[in-house]
Structure formats: C-alpha cells, structure tokens
Amino acid sequence: MADPNVAGQAAPESDVAAGAAPKSDVAAGAAPASPNGSIRPMYSRVLLKLGGEMFGGGGVGLDPDVVHLVARQIAEVVRSGVQVAVVIGGGNFFRGAQLQQRGMERTRSDYMGMLGTVMNSLALQDFLEKEGIATRVQTAIAMGQVAEPYIPLRAVRHLEKGRVVIFGAGMGLPYFSTDTTAAQRALEIGAEVVLMAKAVDGVFTADPRHHPDAELLTRISHREVIDRGLKVADATAFSLCMDNGMPILVFNLLTDGNIARAVAGEKIGTLVAS
Numbered sequence: 335m336a337d338p339n340v341a342g343q344a345a346p347e348s349d350v351a352a353g354a355a356p357k358s359d360v361a362a363g364a365a366p367a368s369p370n371g372s373i374r375p376m377y378s379r380v381l382l383k384l385g386g387e388m389f390g391g392g393g394v395g396l397d398p399d400v401v402h403l404v405a406r407q408i409a410e411v412v413r414s415g416v417q418v419a420v421v422i423g424g425g426n427f428f429r430g431a432q433l434q435q436r437g438m439e440r441t442r443s444d445y446m447g448m449l450g451t452v453m454n455s456l457a458l459q460d461f462l463e464k465e466g467i468a469t470r471v472q473t474a475i476a477m478g479q480v481a482e483p484y485i486p487l488r489a490v491r492h493l494e495k496g497r498v499v500i501f502g503a504g505m506g507l508p509y510f511s512t513d514t515t516a517a518q519r520a521l522e523i524g525a526e527v528v529l530m531a532k533a534v535d536g537v538f539t540a541d542p543r544h545h546p547d548a549e550l551l552t553r554i555s556h557r558e559v560i561d562r563g564l565k566v567a568d569a570t571a572f573s574l575c576m577d578n579g580m581p582i583l584v585f586n587l588l589t590d591g592n593i594a595r596a597v598a599g600e601k602i603g604t605l606v607a608s
Contacts, residue, residue, distance in 0.1 A: 373414035376599030379493060381520035382408070382420045382529045383513065388587060389454050390426025396457050405461035407593040408498060412467050416597050417493040419523055420500045421516040422458065424450025444508035448475060451512060455502035456480060468497040474506025474515075486522045493523065513571035521578055528580060529596050530567070531587035536604035537564055553605045566606055581607040 384404065391397030412418055427450030433443035455471045462469040470492050471481040481502060482488065489499045504515045520528045535550055542548040551564075556576035559566050566572055566582060575582055585596050585603030595602050 373411065373416075373594050373598055375411075375414055375416045375597050377416060377526045377597055379417040379523070379525050380419070380527055380529055380597060381516055381523070381525040382418060382531060382593065383516035384420060384422045384454075384458075384531050384587065385533070386423030386425035386427065386450060386454055386512075388426075388531075388533055389422065389457070394426060396426065396454070398461075401457050401461050403590065404587065404593075405458060405465050405467075407587075407591065408462060409465035409467045410591075410594050411597050412496065412498060414594070414597070417496075418498050419489065419493060419519065419525065420455075420458065420498065421512055421519060422451055422454040422500065422502070423512040424448065424452075424454060424504075426450070427453060441508040444504075445475075448503040448506070451504055452477065452481065452502040455500040458500055462498055468495075469500065470497055471500045471502055473503040474501070475503040477503075490523050499523075511568050511571065513567040514574065517567070517571040517574040517580065520580060521574065526581075528575065528582045529593070530582055530584040531593070532584060533586065533588055534584075535586045536584045536602075537566060537606075551604050552601060553607065556606055556608055559606060566604075575606075576608070579608050581605065 389396055389400055389404075391400050408418055408420070424447045428443070428446040433446065434440045452471070452473055452475075455473075459469045459471050470489075472484040472489055473481045474484050476483055484501060484506075489501075492499045501515065501519050504510060504512050505518065516528055516530075519525075537551050537554070538548045539545075539551060540548040554562075554564070556572070558564075559572070560576075566584065567575070574580070583596055583603055583605050585592050587593070592602060
C-alpha cells in the first residue's frame with residue numbers, strides 16, 4: 335500500500351530518507367578531494383538500495399537508459415575512492431505480495447521476486463563493467479554459474495579492492511523485503527549509511543499530491559519517524575537501522591549526479607539519523 339507521507343511513492347519498497355554524521359575514517363567537513371577531483375566523499379563505504387520499479391522505467395522489464403544512468407553515477411562514485419555495495423528490488427519483474435493477492439502461494443511468489451532481483455543485479459553488473467568498474471554479484475540463493483554465494487568477508491574483500499558488490503536474491507528467505515536485506519547487509523559489511531534511492535525527493539510531512547503545503551523533511555530522527563507515523567522503510571528494516579544506529583538517506587535517484595551528492599554529504603533528500 336502506498337505511503338501517503340512520501341511524494342509520488344508507487345510501491346511498498348519503502349520511501350526513506352537518511353544520511354547522518356559519518357562514522358567514516360574521514361572527519362566530517364574534512365573529506366579529501368577524490369582522485370578525479372570531482373567528488374569530496376563524506377563516507378568511505380555505503381550501501382545503495384535501489385527500487386526495482388525504477389529499473390523498469392515504470393513498466394515491466396528493464397529500461398536500459400535507466401540502468402545506464404544508475405551505472406554511470408555509481409561509477410563516478412567508485413572512481414572517487416568510495417566503496418559501494420548495492421541491493422536492488424525486483425518489482426519491475428515480480429512483487430511477491432502482489433502475486434499473493436492474486437491467489438499465488440506467498441512463499442513461491444517471494445522466491446519469484448528474488449529471481450527478479452538477480453536479473454536486475456546481472457543487468458547492473460553488465461552496465462557497470464562497460465563503465466570500466468569491476469563488479470561482483472553475490473546471491474543468497476546458490477546460482478554458481480552466474481554469481482558468487484553471499485559470503486560477507488569475501489564481499490568486504492571485494493569492496494576493499496575497489497569492486498562494486500551487488501547483493502541479489504534478497505535474504506534468500508520468503509517474507510523478508512529487499513529493504514530488510516539492505517539494512518542487514520549494510521550492518522554486516524560495516525557500511526556507514528544506507529542510501530535509499532527513490533523516484534521521489536524524500537520524505538514529506540504529508541502527501542504533496544493532496545497537500546500542496548506539505549514540506550520536505552531534510553532531517554529527522556529514527557524515533558521521530560515512529561512518533562509521527564512516517565514510512566521510511568518496512569518495519570523490520572527500519573528497526574534494524576534504528577536499533578543499530580544506522581543512518582538512512584532517502585533521495586531522488588533520477589536527478590543526475592544525486593548519488594555523488596549523497597556520498598559527498600550534500601543536503602539532498604531526507605536524512606534519518608539518531
């Protein structure tokens with residue numbers, strides 16, 4: 335069910351906002367210039383969560399133009415020295431909850447959704463490698479011919495070598511969303527922030543489609559999100575982030591250059607931080 339607090343939210347993959355004082359080795363406000371001179375990173379390791387619907391350009395399947403846009407933005411960030419891991423939804427192919435509403439058994443429909451995330455992961459890997467960025471896909475379900483198994487220490491090693499790591503197949507378990515996967519993977523690999531990339535600008539005080547005076551929230555605490563009944567991520571994912579002090583930054587992916595702006599700590603979107 336769409337979240338009324340997030341402008342233009344089209345699906346339940348969560349509409350977050352977050353970013354927070356970095357836990358990185360680089361002091362806030364003193365980030366060094368990147369090797370290519372274009373980005374001054376605030377974070378050294380991030381987890382980027384991408385909604386699957388965006389990969390389809392609003393339809394079913396893949397929109398190559400969107401995937402290319404995302405790959406180009408990620409490549410720019412990686413060249414600046416930031417370690418990037420990615421979790422992608424599968425809503426452009428299958429969404430388990432919606433299939434269940436049409437009578438399909440939930441466990442089976444969730445597994446179909448996981449396969450959709452793998453297709454998106456392989457597509458992004460291909461576009462990233464065309465940008466010259468070494469990329470590995472790790473899946474929570476064994477798919478030895480197309481991806482590595484999910485092994486946290488191996489994922490960290492890839493990141494340390496400057497490779498992008500894309501986590502596919504969700505948690506490998508039904509009833510868990512890719513939002514929850516993003517939160518769990520971010521904690522396990524030691525990411526400093528979850529970057530929730532959406533097709534909207536962030537979290538608003540009300541749905542601006544019906545409330546023209548609704549305001550974009552630039553920063554809010556985890557506790558305030560709960561007290562005000564706002565939707566940032568699904569309950570399990572949000573609890574993981576809140577309990578472990580993981581900041582979440584929700585921002586508009588479709589604005590070119592926004593991933594770099596998020597990594598640089600610029601004031602875009604909504605930052606959820608304790």
